[in-house]
Amino acid sequence: MPTDPNNDPYYRLRHSAAHVMAQAVLEIFPEGKIAIGPPIEGGFYYDFDLPRPLSPDDLEAIEQRMRRIIKGDHSFVYRVVSANEARDLFKDQAYKLELIDGLAQGQDEYGERGSSDTVISTYKHDTFEDLCRGPHLKSTGQIPVDAFKLTSIAGAYWRGDEHRPMLQRIYGTVWNSKDELDAYLWKLEEARKRDHRRLGKELDLFSVSEDVGPGLILWHPKGARIRVIAEDFCRQAHLDNGYEWVFSPHVGRAHLWETSGHLGFYSENMFASMNVEEEEYYVKPMNCPFHIQIYKSHLRSYRDLPLRYAENGTVYRFERSGVLHGLTRVRGFTQDDAHIFCRPDQVEDEISRALDFSLYILRSFGLSDFKAYLSTRPEKYVGDPAKWDTAVEALRRAVDQHAILYEVDEGGGAFYGPKIDLKVNDALGREWQLSTIQFDFNLPERFSMEYIGEDGQPHQPYMVHRALLGSMERFFGVLIEHYAGAFPLWLSPVQAMIIPITDRHIEYAESTADRLQAAGLRVGIDTSKDRMQAKIRRAQLQKVPYMLIIGDKEQSADAVAVRTRSGADLGAIAVDAFIERAQHEAAART
RNA sequence: GCCCACGUAGCUCAGUCGGUAGAGCACGUCUUUGGUAAAGACGAGGUCAUGGGUUCAAGUCCCAUCGUGGGCUCCA
Numbered sequence: 001m002p003t004d005p006n007n008d009p010y011y012r013l014r015h016s017a018a019h020v021m022a023q024a025v026l027e028i029f030p031e032g033k034i035a036i037g038p039p040i041e042g043g044f045y046y047d048f049d050l051p052r053p054l055s056p057d058d059l060e061a062i063e064q065r066m067r068r069i070i071k072g073d074h075s076f077v078y079r080v081v082s083a084n085e086a087r088d089l090f091k092d093q094a095y096k097l098e099l100i101d102g103l104a105q106g107q108d109e110y111g112e113r114g115s116s117d118t119v120i121s122t123y124k125h126d127t128f129e130d131l132c133r134g135p136h137l138k139s140t141g142q143i144p145v146d147a148f149k150l151t152s153i154a155g156a157y158w159r160g161d162e163h164r165p166m167l168q169r170i171y172g173t174v175w176n177s178k179d180e181l182d183a184y185l186w187k188l189e190e191a192r193k194r195d196h197r198r199l200g201k202e203l204d205l206f207s208v209s210e211d212v213g214p215g216l217i218l219w220h221p222k223g224a225r226i227r228v229i230a231e232d233f234c235r236q237a238h239l240d241n242g243y244e245w246v247f248s249p250h251v252g253r254a255h256l257w258e259t260s261g262h263l264g265f266y267s268e269n270m271f272a273s274m275n276v277e278e279e280e281y282y283v284k285p286m287n288c289p290f291h292i293q294i295y296k297s298h299l300r301s302y303r304d305l306p307l308r309y310a311e312n313g314t315v316y317r318f319e320r321s322g323v324l325h326g327l328t329r330v331r332g333f334t335q336d337d338a339h340i341f342c343r344p345d346q347v348e349d350e351i352s353r354a355l356d357f358s359l360y361i362l363r364s365f366g367l368s369d370f371k372a373y374l375s376t377r378p379e380k381y382v383g384d385p386a387k388w389d390t391a392v393e394a395l396r397r398a399v400d401q402h403a404i405l406y407e408v409d410e411g412g413g414a415f416y417g418p419k420i421d422l423k424v425n426d427a428l429g430r431e432w433q434l435s436t437i438q439f440d441f442n443l444p445e446r447f448s449m450e451y452i453g454e455d456g457q458p459h460q461p462y463m464v465h466r467a468l469l470g471s472m473e474r475f476f477g478v479l480i481e482h483y484a485g486a487f488p489l490w491l492s493p494v495q496a497m498i499i500p501i502t503d504r505h506i507e508y509a510e511s512t513a514d515r516l517q518a519a520g521l522r523v524g525i526d527t528s529k530d531r532m533q534a535k536i537r538r539a540q541l542q543k544v545p546y547m548l549i550i551g552d553k554e555q556s557a558d559a560v561a562v563r564t565r566s567g568a569d570l571g572a573i574a575v576d577a578f579i580e581r582a583q584h585e586a587a588a589r590t
Numbered sequence: 591g592c593c594c595a596c597g598u599a600g601c602u603c604a605g606u607c608g609g610u611a612g613a614g615c616a617c618g619u620c621u622u623u624g625g626u627a628a629a630g631a632c633g634a635g636g637u638c639a640u641g642g643g644u645u646c647a648a649g650u651c652c653c654a655u656c657g658u659g660g661g662c663u664c665c666a
Contacts, residue, residue, distance in 0.1 A: 053593080053594060053595095054594080055594085055595085056595085152594095152660060152661075152662085153593090153594065153595085153660085154593075154594070154660060154661030155593025155594060155660095155661060155662055156593080156662045157592075157593090157661090157662055157663060158663070160662075160663070161663080161664075162592065162663045162664080166592060166593050166662075167593085167662090168593075169593090169661070169662080171660090171661080197659095201601075202601090208657095208658095210656075210657055210658090212641080214605075214656095214657070214658090261666095262666095265666060266666065269664095269665085270665090276622080278661065299634050317665090319665075320591050320592095320662085320663085320664065320665095321657095322591060322592070322661090322662080322664090323591090323663085323664065323665075324658095325659095379661070414666055415666065416666080465603070499626090501623080501624060501625060502623040502624060503623065504623080517650085529622090529623090530620095530624095530628080530629085531623085531624050531628080531629060532624060532625060532626070532630090533624085533625090533626070533627065533628065534627080534629085535626095535627095536626055536627055536628095537622080537626095537627040537628055538627090538628090539627095540626095541627080547626080549625070549626065551624090551625060552625095553625085561625080561626080563626055566613055567626090567627085569626060
């Protein structure tokens with residue numbers, strides 16, 4: 001996402017670095033074509049059409065030339081040109097010519113309708129002149145020569161359109177000082193260390209098997225343990241908050257998906273059908289039609305509403321191969337899905353409750369930094385506009401009441417209804433979409449859903465889809481990265497590892513483990529032949545919250561020597577006292 | 591799906607100019623029975639992703655397929 005010159009303090013620096021990089025690339029490839037090169041969060045990029053693919057070695061050569069250009073301290077010179085002058089100046093640059101035509105028609109460089117301001121300008125430094133609005137630094141010498149780095153090469157479609165040529169994009173980063181650059185690179189390294197794919201392997205939480213298929217997750221015992229704890233907690237919370245739990249099958253007949261409309265407009269995201277006894281069946285990409293069938297199994301009265309059906313529904317979606325990513329973008333996943341069916345007079349209360357509940361659940365998992373996105377009616381939509389307005393108002397009032405920061409995405413709703421998405425920032429400040437609360441004016445119509453009102457007449461209920469964690473897979477990925485694998489006690493797959501110092505302590509270790517287990521704690525015993533230090537190291541690397549060391553002293557005192565994963569040595573604590581402490585901590589979910 | 595890179599032991603990786611496969615960790619056996627982040631010795635472990643091709647000879651070069659990664663596009 002290109003940044004805005006008005007609120008990005010690095011805009012001039014990064015944009016100038018992009019120009020310098022473009023000059024360096026053109027020096028190496030004089031026949032190369034340049035596209036666009038904006039500053040972005042953390043750095044900049046420039047897109048090129050070059051005669052051959054770039055390799056990482058090229059980046060070094062480009063960096064060298066950039067350093068030379070920076071040291072040359074060439075001024076950035078601004079000038080305004082007419083469209084025809086610009087066309088002449090960039091006559092060999094096809095992409096620039098397309099931009100100039102767009103600018104002449106009041107479009108910005110991304111082909112979007114920009115301001116009516118049709119001034120065409122360029123910035124020139126040294127031998128390189130680029131079509132550009134600026135602003136820039138005064139001269140190339142203001143770029144700190146030791147605070148930039150070209151980071152990667154990627155493919156990118158011209159103007160983001162997959163039907164247009166694939167260009168080569170070079171990403172770089174630049175900062176005001178080497179210290180800033182180092183801090184940025186350190187942060188990247190930290191993010192890499194807590195990458196859920198890496199931790200998933202190191203902590204033995206999950207895997208993906210080539211034989212099973214891409215985007216299909218195998219939950220290992222420790223990962224599954226965390227999921228079971230999370231699911232149990234959420235299921236109980238749903239039951240406590242007015243939801244009814246339901247179960248539905250994984251496949252349904254073609255007719256169901258024709259009625260829902262999925263076969264019409266979602267089929268490219270569905271797994272292929274299977275033929276059973278001359279009938280086509282599809283693996284479900286969504287749970288909604290099933291919950292609707294439960295609703296329709298009776299004639300409903302206005303007195304029955306609201307109905308709130310919740311299910312951890314496993315769905316399969318055929319995602320394009322290039323988009324798959326660890327746990328966060330997969331082909332099979334389990335949604336903590338629920339559908340609320342209600343009367344018009346209940347809409348506002350239901351939305352407010354759903355948002356409230358969502359915040360409660362997410363906070364329970366230690367996530368507290370939220371932002372909401374309210375998406376309103378798009379140009380193409382189904383349903384009654386008056387109902388849309390009611391729905392949008394209900395959503396807006398709910399976010400207002402809960403005092404959450406929110407942005408409005410005008411016209412950003414799905415064709416079937418407006419929605420609120422809740423995004424959370426994790427411990428590294430990265431944003432993840434989790435909860436969604438969406439109205440649906442499409443399915444009640446398609447499935448002819450109704451309830452009998454007070455007036456004895458049939459009415460169409462409001463329908464709301466909502467998922468709080470989103471999918472168990474993605475949420476697990478976010479949790480792993482948020483906690484860097486060091487889960488709070490209540491979620492830790494192994495809460496305490498008992499470490500006998502010698503083999504003669506194993507018997508006492510086992511009886512202690514039994515006591516902890518009977519008290520509801522999840523414990524392991526390291527009976528390997530390693531030395532105590534090695535056992536501690538292993539438990540530490542597995543991020544086990546408590547290490548309980550047992551030797552002669554502890555055995556004779558009915559105690560354990562407690563070490564935390566943060567490295568603190570709490571000394572000997574009586575077994576019963578430790579149990580109480582751990583139970584208390586787990587119950588607090590901190 | 592598209593561009594680029596990558597795929598060698600369970601894991602992390604090395605492998606030069608094409609000449610019969612290497613390390614550390616993990617694993618097994620033995621010695622050691624220890625006090626807060628790795629004791630020592632020995633051993634086993636590989637159809638170099640898969641399938642073709644070039645070559646006297648392929649982990650290495652070429653092609654295809656599958657998978658992974660960084661992006662792009664997509665995520666009604």
